[in-house]
Amino acid sequence: MVERFSAVEVIVAKRDGRALTDAQIDWVIDAYTRGAVADEQMSALAMAIVLNGMSRHEISRWTSAMIASGERMDFSGLHRPTVDKHSTGGVGDKITLPLAPLVAACGAAVPQLSGRGLGHTGGTLDKLESIPGWRASLSNEEMLAQLRDVGAVVCAAGDGLAPADKKLYALRDVTGTVEAIPLIASSIMSKKIAEGASALVLDVKTGSGAFMKDPELARELARTMVELGNDAGVHTTALITAMDVPLGRTAGNAIEVAESLEVLAGGGPSDVRELTVVLARTMLDAVGLDRVDPADALDDGRAMDAWKSMIRAQGGDPDAPLPHANESHVVHAARDGVVTRLDAYGVGMAAWRLGAGRARKEDPVQAGAGVRWHVTQGEHVRAGQTLATLYTDTPELFPAALADLSSALVVGDPADAVEALPLVVDRIGG
Ligand code: URA
Numbered sequence: 001m002v003e004r005f006s007a008v009e010v011i012v013a014k015r016d017g018r019a020l021t022d023a024q025i026d027w028v029i030d031a032y033t034r035g036a037v038a039d040e041q042m043s044a045l046a047m048a049i050v051l052n053g054m055s056r057h058e059i060s061r062w063t064s065a066m067i068a069s070g071e072r073m074d075f076s077g078l079h080r081p082t083v084d085k086h087s088t089g090g091v092g093d094k095i096t097l098p099l100a101p102l103v104a105a106c107g108a109a110v111p112q113l114s115g116r117g118l119g120h121t122g123g124t125l126d127k128l129e130s131i132p133g134w135r136a137s138l139s140n141e142e143m144l145a146q147l148r149d150v151g152a153v154v155c156a157a158g159d160g161l162a163p164a165d166k167k168l169y170a171l172r173d174v175t176g177t178v179e180a181i182p183l184i185a186s187s188i189m190s191k192k193i194a195e196g197a198s199a200l201v202l203d204v205k206t207g208s209g210a211f212m213k214d215p216e217l218a219r220e221l222a223r224t225m226v227e228l229g230n231d232a233g234v235h236t237t238a239l240i241t242a243m244d245v246p247l248g249r250t251a252g253n254a255i256e257v258a259e260s261l262e263v264l265a266g267g268g269p270s271d272v273r274e275l276t277v278v279l280a281r282t283m284l285d286a287v288g289l290d291r292v293d294p295a296d297a298l299d300d301g302r303a304m305d306a307w308k309s310m311i312r313a314q315g316g317d318p319d320a321p322l323p324h325a326n327e328s329h330v331v332h333a334a335r336d337g338v339v340t341r342l343d344a345y346g347v348g349m350a351a352w353r354l355g356a357g358r359a360r361k362e363d364p365v366q367a368g369a370g371v372r373w374h375v376t377q378g379e380h381v382r383a384g385q386t387l388a389t390l391y392t393d394t395p396e397l398f399p400a401a402l403a404d405l406s407s408a409l410v411v412g413d414p415a416d417a418v419e420a421l422p423l424v425v426d427r428i429g430g
Contacts, residue, residue: 003031007041014048022061029065033164039171046168046177054182056227062182063228066190069164073140073196078147080109081287084197085279086188089121091209091348092246096124096154097260098276101306103283104151106292111147113157113195117357120209120348122251125156130254130323130367134316150309162190185224192229199235199286201279202226207244207421209344215240215425226429235286237430241275242421245377246344248272251351252370252391254322264304271423273298278424286430325368325391329398333381337411341418342377346408350401354392366393373409377420381411
């Protein structure tokens, strides 16, 4: 096949700060997916994009080219409006678990394609896989049938969805080219637009445990993604939410499922419940179901019923006991004082070291591993009080996890207490 461009001329154009043409973008994404552009060429181009950026038009064209590299799902035959949520990822972020069945219980259909965790943030599929029998891989037909019958599905994205992004994301991960708004926005939105929901709510995290630690950068990422979604005909709203302290009281896999069940039963930590309800309201508003109150569906058992149906439909037993770790270690306060710091990143690292997360994408995770914190930032504690419990099947991992936790969970003087961010920092679009 005669190629329309040379990869070097496209790389040089971006290296020298020029905008890529539509034809160059379409070609380079297609040629990379086919293997006609080599990994080292694509990584040079990705680095040039990190350094020199992309215009709004280039980002939009890049996103469309990645969508066109694979299939686009179509849920227009369903009798319910479809709405999806995407979180940029955080520590203790189990919100998808109660949210998808909750929104389904309120009348919308939620086709949620999720990922596995890498690094200090957990993955929704890893959490759900701690439920005995639950299966992450579904065919498109199974997904459609479950959306029709249950209204919610959380499963792995198939290989057919934005394959260019799959290849490029893996390359960016090992070439220091993840952190660029044009590349992040196009990566996330190509998958979300190809997924075919009519509305999308983005939960863009900011703070130490987030990808975008700086709220201004989180806003810019959110604005870029909202524009890409709306341009593609997907009603898109973004909430910028706090990830300076971890969400809820647990980070891990099975222990996060257990906490989600508390929320589905009408209880649970107040921040997890509040964020679940705020996101559910935003999703329902986006598809015109604004007269339904999702808080009622948590309190009267409808969301729990939808959860059980969703888990059963994917082979899981919602009533089976969840796995737990063989070993635990309790951390006590050394002094009276105030929790001056409960740092999301450090807690996430501790959970990761205990075996809840993975270093390489092919590594297994431990279902029972993780961290439970019994106190939160700003809380007064007494010497000897339980601060946290660590869980793992591999007790030799305790020292490294404790080292992370000792700088992430700090008891000090009230004057040193740091104020946590509000749960919802900002809202863009909608
Ligand atoms: N998540 C994605 O899917 N892509 C990125 O580039 C970053 C986070």
